[in-house]
Amino acid sequence: MALKVQEECRCIKCNGTMINIAEIGLQPIGGLAFVTHGHYGSTYFDPMDAQSYLEIALCDDCVRDAERTGIIHREEPPRKITSFLKKQRVRRKWERSA
Numbered sequence: 001m002a003l004k005v006q007e008e009c010r011c012i013k014c015n016g017t018m019i020n021i022a023e024i025g026l027q028p029i030g031g032l033a034f035v036t037h038g039h040y041g042s043t044y045f046d047p048m049d050a051q052s053y054l055e056i057a058l059c060d061d062c063v064r065d066a067e068r069t070g071i072i073h074r075e076e077p078p079r080k081i082t083s084f085l086k087k088q089r090v091r092r093k094w095e096r097s098a
């Protein structure tokens, strides 16, 4: 299947236009792109052929709004404890005990 080069793509939520810098697929400026090969449970798209997929673009404004309202969940790795933070923790502990 030949993939079509798209110079623009649209946000799935607000239909806003973004510039697509990818030669194949989507890589929007000012947004994110997602690919799914389908999921068990979908009544719309679950081809089970390991080749078919849907590609979706979502603009940054829609991501930000969805995260603010709890629709998107962000997971991040734990922060590294630097020596500066360790010193701050020790100082706070000491101040509380004084």
Ligand SMILES: [Zn+2]
Pocket (backbone or CB within 6 Å): 011, 012, 013, 014, 015, 016, 058, 059, 060, 061, 062, 063
């Ligand atoms: Zn949008």
